[in-house]
Each structure stands twice: as C-alpha cells, then as structure tokens.
Amino acid sequence: DQQVKQNSPSLSVQEGRISILNCDYTNSMFDYFLWYKKYPAEGPTFLISISSIKDKNEDGRFTVFLNKSAKHLSLHIVPSQPGDSAVYFCAASARSQGNLIFGKGTKLSVKP
Amino acid sequence: DTAVSQTPKYLVTQMGNDKSIKCEQNLGHDTMYWYKQDSKKFLKIMFSYNNKELIINETVPNRFSPKSPDKAHLNLHINSLELGDSAVYFCASSQDEETPTDTQYFGPGTRLTVL
Numbered sequence: 001d002q003q004v005k006q007n008s009p010s011l012s013v014q015e016g017r018i019s020i021l022n023c024d025y026t027n028s029m030f031d032y033f034l035w036y037k038k039y040p041a042e043g044p045t046f047l048i049s050i051s052s053i054k055d056k057n058e059d060g061r062f063t064v065f066l067n068k069s070a071k072h073l074s075l076h077i078v079p080s081q082p083g084d085s086a087v088y089f090c091a092a093s094a095r096s097q098g099n100l101i102f103g104k105g106t107k108l109s110v111k112p
Numbered sequence: 113d114t115a116v117s118q119t120p121k122y123l124v125t126q127m128g129n130d131k132s133i134k135c136e137q138n139l140g141h142d143t144m145y146w147y148k149q150d151s152k153k154f155l156k157i158m159f160s161y162n163n164k165e166l167i168i169n170e171t172v173p174n175r176f177s178p179k180s181p182d183k184a185h186l187n188l189h190i191n192s193l194e195l196g197d198s199a200v201y202f203c204a205s206s207q208d209e210e211t212p213t214d215t216q217y218f219g220p221g222t223r224l225t226v227l
Binding site for chain 1: 116121152153154155156157168202204215216217218219220221
C-alpha cells in the first residue's frame with residue numbers, strides 16, 4: 001500500500017522554465033513533508049521541507065506547496081537549470097511514528 | 113569530508129553467503145538508519161538505531177541484523193543471502209529520531225547483487 005505516491009516517473013523541462021513535481025499521500029496522520037534530490041550513484045540529499053501547519057515554504061529557486069485537503073504537495077523549481085536534473089523523492093512522516101515514508105521518485109531532466 | 117560513508121559501494125555474491133555492509137557517520141548524530149531501495153525504486157526503512165538501541169524494525173527477515181559498535185557506526189549483516197535481497201542499501205543518520213523534522217543525511221548507497 002503506497003502511502004506516498006509520485007505518479008509521474010519522469011519529467012522533461014526546458015532550461016529557464018518552471019519544473020513542477022507532484023506528490024500525493026493517503027495517510028492523514030502525516031504532518032511533515034520533505035523533498036530529497038538524488039543524483040546517480042549518490043544517496044538522496046535533503047532539499048526542502050514543509051510542516052502541515054503551513055501551505056508554502058520557499059528556499060531560493062525551490063518552493064513547496066501543501067494542500068492538506070487534497071493530500072497533495074508539489075515542488076516548484078524556477079528557473080530550472082541543467083544541474084537540477086536528478087531524481088526527486090517526496091517523503092512524509094507522522095510525528096507519532098517517526099518513520100520517513102518515501103515515494104518512488106520522479107526523474108527530472110532539464111534540457112539546455 | 114564525507115558525512116555518511118558506506119563500504120563497499122558494490123557487492124556481488126552468491127546465494128547462501130553471509131555478507132556485511134559498513135556505515136559510518138562523522139556528523140555526531142544520535143540516530144542511524146538502514147534503507148532498502150528495491151527494483152521498483154521504493155526506498156523503505158529497515159532499521160534505525162539510537163544510542164545503541166534498536167528503535168524501529170520494519171518486519172525485515174531476521175537474516176538481516178544491524179550492529180552498532182558505537183554511535184558513529186551502524187553495520188548491516190545479512191545471513192544466507194537470497195536473490196530477493198538484491199537491491200541498493202542506503203545508510204542514513206539524523207540528529208534526533210524523536211524529532212521527525214530532523215533532516216536525514218544519506219550515504220552513497222551499496223548496490224548488492226545476489227547471483
């Protein structure tokens with residue numbers, strides 16, 4: 001049972017445009033959400049997070065939006081750069097449980 | 113300096129063998145984890161250790177055993193390897209497991225192939 005779903009396995013975007021990566025979750029107990037970025041042959045690295053008490057968190061070119069009623073979050077990257085090409089994992093946790101539950105990832109390709 | 117390191121990076125072995133993967137973190141973190149990324153690309157937690165205590169065991173087979181000689185190390189031992197154990201195994205660490213908001217830092221992964 002996938003509690004965190006990333007339904008798009010891949011996304012291709014032109015350099016300078018916006019990249020939007022989507023994530024849906026099913027567990028209403030989740031109260032903290034994170035995005036990790038992974039390059040080939042490396043481990044995931046933390047990118048940005050959001051608590052359920054917020055609906056938006058911004059860090060430079062990266063913004064995460066949370067829609068609790070829809071159990072949906074998205075990561076916006078603008079402007080996209082070729083160096084952003086990587087696999088992006090959405091993850092969620094519930095304070096009462098502590099585990100991070102990951103989605104399958106979306107492979108982003110930013111073309112020059 | 114590498115924050116979380118794993119050895120070996122690649123491991124190819126025969127079914128039935130016993131193998132170990134080592135993990136070390138130099139971040140001074142209290143909690144370490146092992147994750148498995150299977151062929152379907154799901155990253156799933158296997159274990160976490162806090163101050164030498166196992167605090168999560170996600171119903172993995174008892175052929176898998178984490179061993180923590182000290183706070184900076186969490187090694188993964190696997191007995192009687194099976195074909196289905198082939199995967200990429202990631203080690204991670206965080207400052208405090210009881211605070212879910214703590215960022216987890218991942219190692220580069222160990223690709224295990226069981227023939």
